[in-house]
Amino acid sequence: MNEEFIGALREIVKEKGISEDLIFTTIEDAMVAAYKKNYANPNTSAQNVRVSINRESGEINVYSQKVVCDEVYDDVTEISIEDAKEISPKYEVDDIVELEVTPRNFGRVAAQLAKQVVTQRMKEAERNIVYNEYKEMEYDIITGTILRKDKGNVFVNLGKLEGVIGPNEQMPNEEYNFNEKLKLYIVEVKNGSKGALIHVSRTHPGLVKRLFELEVPEIYNGVVEVKSISREAGSRSKLAVHSNDESVDPMGACVGPKGIRVQKIVSELKNEKIDIIKWSKSPEEFIANSLSPAKVLSVEVNEEDKTAKVVVDDNQLSLAIGKEGQNVRLAAKLTNWKIDIKSKSQIEALEESKESEEDNTLDSAE
Structure with missing residues (x-):
């Protein structure tokens, strides 16, 4: 030497x-x-x-x-x-x-x-x-180009490395075509014997959050805060937001002028519906908001077991529950409360039944 x-x-x-x-x-x-x-x-x-x-x-x-x-x-x-x-x-x-x-x-x-x-x-x-x-980019968003499909996995070019979209990380009914560019969420980066292994997702709720950070400056700079997200990928997501500045409307900031901001995200997620909810410290108010677009008459909460009884007008019941229970299911995930919804007429019927039982009890006593 x-x-x-x-x-x-x-x-x-x-x-x-x-x-x-x-x-x-x-x-x-x-x-x-x-x-x-x-x-x-x-x-x-x-x-x-x-x-x-x-x-x-x-x-x-x-x-x-x-x-x-x-x-x-x-x-x-x-x-x-x-x-x-x-x-x-x-x-x-x-x-x-x-x-x-x-x-x-x-x-x-x-x-x-x-x-x-x-x-x-x-x-x-x-x-x-x-x-x-890539480890520094874990839990962040990245743009990938579809390379190939193999045994249920979709392989994407992430620049210096390939990433893998596993079967559970793929959106239902979404096609993955060669050379198509997609926004992806980096779920995990592992150091394998042959280099980094990167698992990316199209279904993770974090993808929705990162997309809003990209499109909404108020979220990126911390004025508007994303408090929680619930998602059924490819179908519907709910996003609870809060403003740290009273002069800024958190929902309006997320929607954007003429809805342009949220529409870009909806388009990226192949027309997945997105409900933007105003977060509240009050569980009653937060739960009522989470059931949007349904209008709620009253909310009664039990703090001990984190359950809530919600009453809506008869014509709002199906909207509050949603198709196959999706709306109330997403609301429960968003708020982390168990939610039981009843219509006004159901509550009235229960009360009448209860009164009738009480009357019968009194008659028997006499």
Whole structure:
């Protein structure tokens, strides 16, 4: 190894953003293994060896390390205090003495080994750089290009890496066509043996939140806050928002002038319906708002078991419940309350029935 090689190595280190100390230390460790394999006595595998590379000239030295002892039992790993004092009077018992044992042709072996180690380290470093880059984007949004489908998975080009949309992360009835660009939510980034593994989603509620952050400046800068999201991907989402500035209408900010902001998101989600709800500290008010577009007459809550009894006009009952119970289901997820909805006439009928039972009880008593 020479100065030219060291210079080239430094250029690679600089270009790839790899730690110079890490590269040299790794090469030195690999050379220790190479020395023990090719030059050391097979019966002296316990020998302690250190390899040193001069960072300027590239000169390589191999040192055998021995412990200074009063009495030597293993002359491979130990040296007597008398012999150590002959090398330097400063040595004491338990000190480490280094004796140079560099083989004549070790430089050629070392250079070949260094090349292999550097190549391997470069690949590892590049993989780690890419992994760290995408790891920082975990739980964020990214644009991907559809590459192919295989065994229910959809593979997408995310720039430097491929991502995978698993079957559970794909929107129902959404087609994934080659070269189509999609906004995706990064659910997880793992560091595998072959590099970063990125799982992305089209169904995650986080995708809706990130899309609103992109389209609504008030959310991005923190004036409007997204308190909660419930979603049935491809069909409908509910978004509870709150303004930290009384002069800003959170729902109006999300909808945008003439509905342009929310419409962009609806379009990106292939016409998924989005209900924007005003969040409230009051559970009664929040639950009433969550059942939008239905209008609620009253809400009675039980704080202990987080249940709510909701009353609506007869003509609002089907709207409050929604098709196949979707509206009330999403409202329950949004608020984290169990919601029981009854129409006004159902409540009146229950009350009449109750009064009738009470009257019958009184008659029997008489």
